[in-house]
Amino acid sequence: MARPRHYDHDELRTAIIEAARKLLEEGGPAALTARALAKAVGTTPGTIYNLFSNMNAVLHEVNRRTFTELAQMIDAAPPAAPRDRLLALADGYVDFMLARRVVWRGLFEGPHQTDTFPGWYTSLIDELIDRIAAPIAQLQPRASARLLAEELFLSVHGVVALAAIERLDLVTTQDPHSLARSAVERMLNWIEVDRR
Amino acid sequence: MARPRHYDHDELRTAIIEAARKLLEEGGPAALTARALAKAVGTTPGTIYNLFSNMNAVLHEVNRRTFTELAQMIDAAPPAAPRDRLLALADGYVDFMLARRVVWRGLFEGPHQTDTFPGWYTSLIDELIDRIAAPIAQLQPRASARLLAEELFLSVHGVVALAAIERLDLVTTQDPHSLARSAVERMLNWIEVDRR
DNA sequence: TACGTTTTTGAACGTTGTTCACTACCATTG
């Protein structure tokens, strides 16, 4: 038996998560295997299961970082009028996703079946949608901005979900950016007319 | 070695496709394995690979039937004014998908990577979008109805894609039907204002 | 130094998709 080393758990955890992300980016979800991940950080499959309950937990951690980055990017944007802010959000979201399309797939795809999500996962998504709701609330104080934000997100999600798996061309030749902006425009139009 | 039977290839092919669909419906994508499929039709894995190039091809055939059914359902709807027709399309699409959520996942998910689609696959999708474009063209003869139809489809797809994998609740508590209808309403509103 | 605990290890189990040598069957020929 080879000499077991002793690891700093915190270091190893983050090393594993970073390696997992790299594997995902380079080879897609199929490349994220326990053995490949172990080799990438210079350890063995067993050790990974010591720090994570299973491979799904590793993926969740990668996703957590992705969400956090997205939130940071959004918050770093300069302030703007609601309309411009929504357009910037859509653009930023599409850019962000296109740059991470493979990582992105892990967010909504997967074996799933009946596996449940950790609480922080759902609340991260919640916060992202709240960031869409904020500018909408400025335009439309009456109705629930949150509901409209959810609808807008889903419209953009339709575009992004297909673009992320490189299958947008099954539906259209329009580019993801202008599709996302169109969705925003329709929502803005709706709000405008509705308050008339 | 067990006694090899001789099969009618056409019969066996359709039996395999039907069994595959059943497996999908009952146990999700994970249940569609070569061995389970072989057992379900009373044959062996090798024979399946005799009739299909791989398991992906089986899934493609299941999807072909699904698309065809969807098209039939759409065409069977009674004629209506453009506005009602679009709403009915959205409702029907959501219903259809909810009844087949597990089968549906195979349409856009999967291992993919670089695997390409058969020509009939893309043209089936094309025809579906044309069915959305038709009523739009009645409302909006000037601009390209096809482009708007693509955008509307993508908005509804965002809803359906999440509902199909049982994760719509990550984003909203609104139900898929009203979300889809809202997307249609926004598009109708857009067309109305645009032609003003 | 010796012991007990903790952590790492990697072999092993049960899956998966896919391949292919083998062989049983059918159809044609002598």
Added chain:
DNA sequence: CAATGGTAGTGAACAACGTTCAAAAACGTA
């Protein structure tokens, strides 16, 4: 009718997967 050739079903085998766990090594303590 017998022999033979080609076709097609078979299922063992391969590589790879996630996951588990007994054993072994290193650490912390006495």
